[in-house]
Amino acid sequence: xxxxxxxxxxxxxxxxxxxxxxxxxxxxxxxxxxxxxxxxxxxxxxxxxxxxxxxxxxxxxxxxxxxxxxxxxxxxxxxxxxxxxxxxxxxxxxxxxxxxxxxxxxxxxxxxxxxxxxxxxxxxxxxxxxxxxxxxxxxxxxxxxxxxxxxxxxxxxxxxxxxxxxxxxxxxxxxxxxxxxxxxxxxxxxxxxxxxxxxxxxxxxxxxxxxxxxxxxxxxxxxxxxxxxxxxxxxxxxxxxxxxxxxxxxxxxxxxxxxxxxxxxxxxxxxxxxxxxxxxxxxxxxxxxxxxxxxxxxxxxxxxxxxxxxxxxxxxxxxxxxxxxxxxxxxxxxxxxxxxxxxxxxxxxxxxxxxxxxxxxxxxxxxxxxxxxxxxxxxxxxxxxxxxxxxxxxxxxxxxxxxxxxxxxxxxxxxxxxxxxxxxxxxxxxxxxxxxxxxxxxxxxxxxxxxxxxxxxxxxxxxxxxxxxxxxxxxxxxxxxxxxxxxxxxxxxxxxxxxxxxxxxxxxxxxxxxxxxxxxxxxxxxxxxxxxxxxxxxxxxxxxxxxxxxxxxxxxxxxxxxxxxxxxxxxxxxxxxxxxxxxxxxxxxxxxxxxxxxxxxxxxxxxxxxxxxxxxxxxxxxxxxxxxxxxxxxxxxxxxxxxxxxxxxxxxxxxxxxxxxxxxxxxxxxxxxxxx
Numbered sequence: 240x241x242x243x244x245x246x247x248x249x250x251x252x253x254x255x256x257x258x259x260x261x262x263x264x265x266x267x268x269x270x271x272x273x274x275x276x277x278x279x280x281x282x283x284x285x286x287x288x289x290x291x292x293x294x295x296x297x298x299x300x301x302x303x304x305x306x307x308x309x310x311x312x313x314x315x316x317x318x319x320x321x322x323x324x325x326x327x328x329x330x331x332x333x334x335x336x337x338x339x340x341x342x343x344x345x346x347x348x349x350x351x352x353x354x355x356x357x358x359x360x361x362x363x364x365x366x367x368x369x370x371x372x373x374x375x376x377x378x379x380x381x382x383x384x385x386x387x388x389x390x391x392x393x394x395x396x397x398x399x400x401x402x403x404x405x406x407x408x409x410x411x412x413x414x415x416x417x418x419x420x421x422x423x424x425x426x427x428x429x430x431x432x433x434x435x436x437x438x439x440x441x442x443x444x445x446x447x448x449x450x451x452x453x454x455x456x457x458x459x460x461x462x463x464x465x466x467x468x469x470x471x472x473x474x475x476x477x478x479x480x481x482x483x484x485x486x487x488x489x490x491x492x493x494x495x496x497x498x499x500x501x502x503x504x505x506x507x508x509x510x511x512x513x514x515x516x517x518x519x520x521x522x523x524x525x526x527x528x529x530x531x532x533x534x535x536x537x538x539x540x541x542x543x544x545x546x547x548x549x550x551x552x553x554x555x556x557x558x559x560x561x562x563x564x565x566x567x568x569x570x571x572x573x574x575x576x577x578x579x580x581x582x583x584x585x586x587x588x589x590x591x592x593x594x595x596x597x598x599x600x601x602x603x604x605x606x607x608x609x610x611x612x613x614x615x616x617x618x619x620x621x622x623x624x625x626x627x628x629x630x631x632x633x634x635x636x637x638x639x640x641x642x643x644x645x646x647x648x649x650x651x652x653x654x655x656x657x658x659x660x661x662x663x664x665x666x667x668x669x670x671x672x673x674x675x676x677x678x679x680x681x682x683x684x685x686x687x688x689x690x691x692x693x694x695x696x697x698x699x700x701x702x703x704x705x706x707x708x709x710x711x712x713x714x715x716x717x718x719x720x721x722x723x724x725x726x727x728x729x730x731x732x733x734x735x736x737x738x739x740x741x742x743x744x745x746x747x748x749x750x751x752x753x754x755x756x757x758x759x760x761x762x763x764x765x766x767x768x769x770x771x772x773x774x775x776x777x778x779x780x781x782x783x784x785x786x787x788x789x790x791x792x793x794x795x796x797x798x799x800x801x802x803x804x805x806x807x808x809x810x811x812x813x814x815x816x817x818x819x820x821x822x823x824x825x826x827x828x829x830x831x832x833x834x835x836x837x838x839x840x841x842x843x844x845x846x847x848x849x850x851x852x853x854x855x856x857x858x859x860x861x862x863x864x865x866x867x868x869x870x871x872x873x874x875x876x877x878x879x880x881x882x883x884x885x886x887x888x889x890x891x892x893x894x895x896x897x898x899x900x901x902x903x904x905x906x907x908x909x910x911x912x913x914x915x
Contacts, residue, residue: 258282264309264326271303272322283322284856289578292320293585295694298484298614301624302491305509308332312622313615332509348414349402349516350523353665354613354631355479359404359411361721366404367452367477368717372443373486374709375472375702381462381497387424389496390460392506393489394423399480399515399628404452415516416455423456427463429470439463439471443713446475471708475715478629483693484612485627494702513621515628521621526670529663533676536664539606539635540683553725553744556718560742561750563757565764567735572768580771580778582651585692587771588730588737589654590647591764592690597640598763599756606637608724610691611661634661635686644770648780648791655782689724693731726753776802784808793870800869806859806877818865818873827913833906844887852883 260266265283272281276291287297297316304311309329319325351359363369394400401416427442429435439461446459457480464470474486481489492508499506513521577584589607596605613630614623623630636657641649668680696710727742739760743753771778776798781789786808789797798804810818817830855861859877867873893901 258284260322262326264329265322267307267309268304268322268325268329271300271307275299275303281322283326285321286578287316287320288583289320291574291695292316293583293694294615295484295612298612298624299487301622302488304329305332305512305625308509310622313624347516348412349519351411351413351669352519352522352629353662353669354629354633355411355413356669357633357665358479361723363717363721364719365717366720367450368448369478369720370447370450370475370715371478371481371483371486372447372473372475372709372712372715373490373707374443374712375474375490375705376708377470377472378468378704378706380464380468380470381472382501383424383426383462385497385500386462387422389493389500390424391422392496393493394456394458396492396508396511397489397514397627398517399485399626400458400476401455402457402480402515403455404479413519421456423459425459425461427461429463429465430467435463435465439473440713443473443475446473447713447715450475450477452477452479472705473712475713480629481627482612482629482631484614484630488625488627490702490705494705498703509625511625513623513626515626515630518621518623518626518628518630522666523670525662526666526672529659529666530671532658532663533667533679535658536634536667536680537683539637541604541637552746553722554718555716555720555722557745558722558742559745559748559750559753560740561753561757563739563741563761565737565739565761569764569768570732570735570737572772573737576768576771576775580647580775581783582647582778584694584732586651586654587647587767588692588764589690590650591760591767592728593638593640593650594642594646594767595756595759595763596688597642599759600640603640604637605640605688606635606686608633608635608686608689609661610689613660613662615660632660632662632665633689634664635683636661643767644774644777647767647771647778652780652782685723687725689727691727691729693729695732776804779804787874789870789874796869797866797874797876800866801864801876801878803879804876805862805879807874810865810873810875814865814875815873818867821913822867828910831910831913833910835902835906848883848885851885855881855883 260269260283269281269283272287272292273279275296278290281290287300292300294313297313300316301311301313308331310332311325311329315325315328319328358369359366398415403414403416405412405414425442425446427438429438432438442461442463446461450457450459458474458476460475461473462470463473474489476485495508496506498504573584573587576582577587580587593605593607596607597603611632611634613632634657636653638653639649640646664680667676669677671677696707722742722744725744725747727740729740729742731738739757741753741757779794779798781787781791781794784794784807786806787794788809789807794807797807821827821829862878862881864876864878865873866876888905890898890901
């Protein structure tokens, strides 16, 4: 059924061809992408991940599409990363039934999730003081009663904000309270105060110390009115209730709810497809799907050169932080080179870190504990893009400390073959019914270093009259609490700068060592970017072309001949037969079709050329070369760009039989040329 087939799409190649939206859903997706990626123009053929998108921003696209009434999944964005492709896949959500936003649920228990098990396993002296915080600026005065009501709706909407935790003889348990009626809002009038910042920070510090994981609340909010027309909102939540992606959901929904209350509208928000409590219950069903990962995870601890210091000598109160900011020149090169070398920002940054640590530790391997947001695992079809909670997954990954571009190939290969986005490690360590499996993974030494890439901060933080002021404020962790690793590295891009926070155990590292590491990382990253700029084709790894199933040495041969290769995959059976037959005959015109069209006067040659160039952009098969002798199995190579073979012949003074003869000769010669 040709009419049921989706319109073909094309990769992101700049062109004069019109690449604007063709229908309402494409227009909607383009608006969402522009907002999330902070861009003014995006082609419907642009690849999301080639123009700055990542897995975190992917989830924002999903959430915003749901707000507009359409369902998409993270997997769909990964597999169909253009607006033209996604528009075909987007499904309208069923019309909402009239209902109150107050989600009433009886108190119930829920099993701990792997990340919650990990937290309670650390046996913190003050477990209630392990928080996250966000500060927003308001460009208008807020009505306190209306704000309090909006926050109450928000708490009742998300189960994770109503969780309680109790320690029993069998360990920690979590329960879900019914709708909360207690206010979580505090007000501070700073309009006539001289020490505004001091008093604001002091009030936030108090919020950090007053969360209660046993009885609640897990979220507290401070509204500080600083002038007659603006103020600040400080949100403090226990990490058991939120992760970094939860804040975007909460802030966006708070703004929406407040505006609806302000204009006497009915509260209307997209349904939460799967709340945190239901997700926790669902995880036990996914454990059998990761049983075969046990040996993979056990191997990540082999030949680990450095392990973390004992937690008793590694408290937050003794930790030190080195803040590193790399200039815009590096970020510009990073973001421009990443799509060219088929890599992500995270992969390039991590490659530079791996190489720097290899030189520092004089070791051939290093195991780093990585953090993933845990919302895009392939284990289930659960949509948690609009859910609030702590979905993070932590897992160890062992890297060979190679140098230069080879380090990037190593890192991106390891990350992309990672089973189930790393979720399996926590599932097996904490939820496996096999006690020996749990014990073996628990006995693995904790890596010395952790790395968490938070993506781009600020690019999509458009909340109307709310704007992001600070990602963290006050003392989010009790000084008495334990850290689990010697060095935590958190990285994110804000504006046009790359920010890294190196939090280290002062009993294990001295400040001079950390400074040396940061300098080594900076130099390594600059050198890596310089090498990628000079020879981008060297960054290609077999994992970049999953359909091809090539060895790295075969890929090197292909890229040596076709450095602009965009994709590579085997031939279809019919293609293979045609290629074999064509190569075995002297008739180069075999299987070549010619179409002869007569066009009238007034032909615009420039427009004709632009139209055919647009066709080359739109259809990858027109940019494809076929190889039969470079490697063992014939493959087809899609090139990033090709030159249009358009010939212009001056025949205006040729007429009659002479014209017919010239045309026949041209067609015969062109047919014999074939496609070299």
